[in-house]
Amino acid sequence: MPNVPGISSGSSPESPESPQTDRSIRNNDRKRLWIWIAFVFFLPGIIIFTFRVPLKLESPVLTVGITLPVKTFMALVAVLATWVVARIEKRPLEDYGIPPRQVFGWRFWEGSLWGFAMLSAILLVLNATGHFQIDSVALHGAAIVRYALAWGAVFFAVAINEEFTFRGYMVFSIAKRARFWRAALISSAISSISHLSWDCKLPPP
Numbered sequence: 001m002p003n004v005p006g007i008s009s010g011s012s013p014e015s016p017e018s019p020q021t022d023r024s025i026r027n028n029d030r031k032r033l034w035i036w037i038a039f040v041f042f043l044p045g046i047i048i049f050t051f052r053v054p055l056k057l058e059s060p061v062l063t064v065g066i067t068l069p070v071k072t073f074m075a076l077v078a079v080l081a082t083w084v085v086a087r088i089e090k091r092p093l094e095d096y097g098i099p100p101r102q103v104f105g106w107r108f109w110e111g112s113l114w115g116f117a118m119l120s121a122i123l124l125v126l127n128a129t130g131h132f133q134i135d136s137v138a139l140h141g142a143a144i145v146r147y148a149l150a151w152g153a154v155f156f157a158v159a160i161n162e163e164f165t166f167r168g169y170m171v172f173s174i175a176k177r178a179r180f181w182r183a184a185l186i187s188s189a190i191s192s193i194s195h196l197s198w199d200c201k202l203p204p205p
Helices: 019-050 064-089 106-128 142-166 168-178 180-194
Strands: none
Touching: 019 064, 019 142, 019 168, 064 142, 064 168, 142 168, 142 180, 168 180
């Protein structure tokens, strides 16, 4: 859960701020949030839209060759934008709920387990309602390992991108004005809306 202190960690307490100073701080926070949104949401969209034809990004079928570079690029943009904002605000990434020293710590594996369980539950519901089924096994031997590793890399990039895009700084910035749980609901709603258009088949790489 992101820490939302009034003063960055390690700084000394200051005297109470005047309403005008507080308003100026809020305006600066809002400007930083919009600049961050422009870089994380609009910049990748413009670049991907520009190169969609030469890179064959308009295909309705997802492949590792197409998806991995795109998701890696989006993840790098989100990470870079968040890092830049952290340097401007002179805050550690821990304040945004993204502790670099715990990248593969127990919370990572706990999250992986919960993510696997939740997606499995969704597939079970889709299977029960007739919207998803496995007719046969199309992969055998080494192809199974290759397929798993390839898409594992894709979804690792997806996870990095989505955590930095829909959690992290966005939740932190909104929570300073709307409290954490309201900010979490807002970011979850934005995340849900962004996924409404996904309707693709996943072939072997």
